[in-house]
Amino acid sequence: MMFNNQQMEARTRSLTVLQQRILSCRLCQEQGYIPVAHPIVSGRANDHILVIGQAPGHRSTANNKPFSGPGGRILQKWLELAGFPPGYLHEHTYLSSLTRCDPGKNSRGNGDRRPSPAEMALCRPYLEAELRIVQPRVVLLVGTMAIEAFFARGPLEKIIGRYEERDTMLFLPLPHPSGVSRWLNDPAHQQLLHNALAILADWREGYGL
Numbered sequence: 001m002m003f004n005n006q007q008m009e010a011r012t013r014s015l016t017v018l019q020q021r022i023l024s025c026r027l028c029q030e031q032g033y034i035p036v037a038h039p040i041v042s043g044r045a046n047d048h049i050l051v052i053g054q055a056p057g058h059r060s061t062a063n064n065k066p067f068s069g070p071g072g073r074i075l076q077k078w079l080e081l082a083g084f085p086p087g088y089l090h091e092h093t094y095l096s097s098l099t100r101c102d103p104g105k106n107s108r109g110n111g112d113r114r115p116s117p118a119e120m121a122l123c124r125p126y127l128e129a130e131l132r133i134v135q136p137r138v139v140l141l142v143g144t145m146a147i148e149a150f151f152a153r154g155p156l157e158k159i160i161g162r163y164e165e166r167d168t169m170l171f172l173p174l175p176h177p178s179g180v181s182r183w184l185n186d187p188a189h190q191q192l193l194h195n196a197l198a199i200l201a202d203w204r205e206g207y208g209l
Helices: 005-023 058-063 070-081 088-092 117-134 144-148 187-207
Strands: 049-053 093-097 138-142 164-166 169-174
Touching: 005 117, 049 117, 070 088, 070 187, 088 093, 093 117, 138 144, 138 187, 169 187
Parallel strands: 049 093, 049 138, 138 169
Antiparallel strands: 164 169
C-alpha cells in the first residue's frame, strides 16, 4: 500500500506513541506473571515486513533488541535464502511478538517459559495496533505459538509452505528458527521451509520488498 508524505508522518507519530506505551507497560509485572517488566520494541512505520515471534529471550532483553540471539541469526539466514541482503532483519523489518517481555526460564530449567494465555491477552492489543498502524504487506509468523495465534491449530507439516491473505496482508508461517529444532531434522520438513522461503522470494520481487 502506498502512502503520501502526510499519511506517513501521521503513521510515524501514531507508532511513536504506541511504542512509548509498550515500553512503559508494566501489566504483567503488576499482575505477578513476571518479576520485572522490560518490554522492547523495534521497527518503523514504513517497514513492509512484520515479524511476529513468541516472546523476547534474555539475550534480546539484555540488548534491547528483538531476535538478537541465535534464533535471530538463523532467521536472517532464511531471509538471505529468500534473496534479502545481510542485515535486513533488524534494519528493514518490524519485529514484534506475542508478549513484549522475557517470560523467563521454564520451571524445568530446559528452555524459555511459554507465555500464558493471560499474558498474551494483555499484550494482544499492542500487536493489533502495530498491524493496524504499520500495515505491512507481509507478516511472518515465526514458531508454533505465533502461528496458532493467527491460524487454526494443526501440525506444522500441514501449515508450513502455505499462506493466507487477510486485510491486504500476507501471513506466512515459518518454523521456529532454532539450531536445535527437531522438526527441521526431517528432510521433508526442510523442504517445506524452502517452499515457504520460495514464496517469500516471489513476494520480494513482486512487491519490491
